[in-house]
Amino acid sequence: MNDNGDNGNARVFGLTPRAARWGLGLSLAANFLVLGLIGGMALKMGDDGRKGPRFHFSEQVVNAAGPERRDAVRALVQQPRDREEQRAAKRARWERMVDLIAKSPFDAGALSAAFDDSDKRRAAYLEERNAAMVKALALLTDDERAALASELRFHLERRAARD
CATH class of the missing domain: 1.20.120 (Four Helix Bundle (Hemerythrin (Met), subunit A))
Known part of the structure; x- marks a missing residue:
């Protein structure tokens, strides 16, 4: 055991390696969700920000x-x-x-x-x-x-x- 009591595993931001992996995974999932929502809205919007194609x-x-x-x-x-x-x-x-x-x-x-x-x-x-x-x-x-x-x-x- 080390001085900090973590059995030789380095801590990341004060978290155990397992908790850090979970945090990173959740962060990546949230980022992909936000990017998907933004990308979906961008595809749904028309040229000047209105829904659907522009019509004049x-x-x-x-x-x-x-x-x-x-x-x-x-x-x-x-x-x-x-x-x-x-x-x-x-x-x-x-x-x-x-x-x-x-x-x-x-x-x-x-x-x-x-x-x-x-x-x-x-x-x-x-x-x-x-x-x-x-x-x-x-x-x-x-x-x-x-x-x-x-x-x-x-x-x-x-x-x-x-x-």
């Missing part, structure tokens, strides 16, 4: 167009917008709404008008975007629109099954 209607419309019309459809669907200007305007609208919410005495009429203004801006944007989509869809042939509708139905059914 505008991309589907562009992909449905024949090669000779694809550039024209892309130009209609993906019209460039000044994102910095949009973000600055949105930030200013939100700051105004926050100021109106914090204002004392509370002015419900002014806040309601600010919400209505925000809704009108959003509606104008949606109207412009929807008009562009209608023009883009008008460029597709009947067969291309039927194929697009079939693909959209597939995505809707898959989403309904997932929800």
Whole structure:
């Protein structure tokens, strides 16, 4: 027997060799479990962190167009917008709404008008975007629109099954 009473077996972190082996085995098993969970979630997630593959209607419309019309459809669907200007305007609208919410005495009429203004801006944007989509869809042939509708139905059914 040694001075420490372990029959010549070296201790690891104060544990007997058998307990150290068990601890190492459990640690490895836990690590593999965590890696498996993380890997499984990474495989299940789409490109931008949502469940399932990424789906954008505008991309589907562009992909449905024949090669000779694809550039024209892309130009209609993906019209460039000044994102910095949009973000600055949105930030200013939100700051105004926050100021109106914090204002004392509370002015419900002014806040309601600010919400209505925000809704009108959003509606104008949606109207412009929807008009562009209608023009883009008008460029597709009947067969291309039927194929697009079939693909959209597939995505809707898959989403309904997932929800």
